[in-house]
Amino acid sequence: MSQVVGPINRRALLGGMTSIGVLALAGCSSFPAFSLEEAVRRLLFLSSDRAFARLLQPGGFWDDQVTRLVLPESLGNRGGVLTRILTGPLMKDRLSRAFNDMAYEAADRAAPAVTDAVRTIGVRNALALIRSSDPMAATAYLHQEMGTSLVELMVPEFGDAIRVSREPLVGELLAALTGVDVGGIAQSLAMQADNAIFRAIGREEAAIRADPRSTNDPVLMAAFGVK
Template structure:
């Protein structure tokens, strides 16, 4: 085993452990969403039901997005590369001389994108816990992604704005030598611009996945084993 292979193996193991700690952390946040409400729902209100729906949707979405070898690695592996590389002629050709080389570069950017998702997760959790919901019943009775759409509209560009500086820094100090070689070779590259593009793509992926998970929960609330969601969503639309 070469020294580089040993380093890569150790780095991969550390990444898996870090992601497990991250997912455990957002899972622990579920207890914070159990807020007292009206007695007709056993001590919970419709607002609590919407928050629980949003929290579970986000938890599942982030679990899928950050899982090694999962949706993220398969679908967003090339995140930011097209915006960064453009048509830089000989420089790009010399860097991307083989499939293996390109795959390593894509993996490096996938890891940076995962950092963005991990940074966004607690922001979403806090927003779910604190956000004011004017008409919770309408959201419960809404379409398959009504609650996710409401939260995204309420948060605006919060996630993108939070991720841009961090991802720009992650690119500058990336441990993958190929990232450094790429940044050094492409004279005049706008790292902030690339970080903005990556952050926007991460943002879109987060909300898309949350919508998928919300739809799945609405379609089969019993699968959540959550009494509140089963009681509210399982009985059909509320009047």
Template structure:
């Protein structure tokens, strides 16, 4: 890569990597040189989440993703009139696709919440996360945030479902007796929540597998040691 070939960048990556090799060999040590290992985790999560949301908020983001596409929410599998509609394969697939498209609006609301959480993140065992599995940092962030992502997405999903002109979605919601738009939005948010974290985890895994793609000397130095 051009940036890696640059002398200054290459030397910085080498020096950070050399320091990281020694630091990671020392249990409990959380810093190398002027960098903290927590900063490395934050950079890893920032890049992973930005890459994930760039894909999920693009047209067809959830639907086109192998890891983020989700099935119908449980709300639509409880029997009644909606089950008659879903007995049609084309209707079922059409509804699934449309709800995946609606989820993009939820992801737009979720993105800044995740970015803010990463900035404020407190990590007690950053070295452990660096040494962890391919999605260790994502799993840690998800546990720290709890249901925050779901709560952030519901308003955007409610708005999108309220104004949708798609006949399949409107027909399916009308067949849900006693269920309002807010409940449907929550059901979609529960599915989309998993999808968002799956996508962030996939991006983290990709960065760990090829840290040079980040052009970040700290991440390259720390992750290549592993």
């Protein structure tokens, strides 16, 4: 299993960040001057830290409608095999739950990559990201900058998890699907997981914007006008 950059490590990174191009926002004179780029990075560090803390819990994907993965559509286009195996919604949910449990390993692999990206990407027009009316603007920017890099990281994790799954339904499905494209299933799940991860980060970003004082971070409080 890959090593997760946990909350303590991310907070250490966040706390050790240095200001580049230091600016002071009007109306924030009660706080030290700070870099707008630093504020965006802190926002993303904390948002991703909180998101992965939720996702890397038992049932982290399955228990949340925002992040739950669904069965890949390709499984339903294999001559009715899926229909024959899944005799009712309970069995379908069981298989779907198995795929969502696999997402833990994929998210475990993705977490350090998100942390590294936040630390290293250039933040263009940081003021616009801070002042955006979109409560998930910084997350959307991060997702755009990272492109499909998380998908590429997670495809092997899903592929390996599918092949060694202890869920009997997964084995039955693979045995029944002649010439099954495990890579294609893994790709579909990885793309879903990628979107789920950024939805989770975006939700945390929106919560921080709505209540920056709860972060107890003077840079974030200053950035969002809390005196």
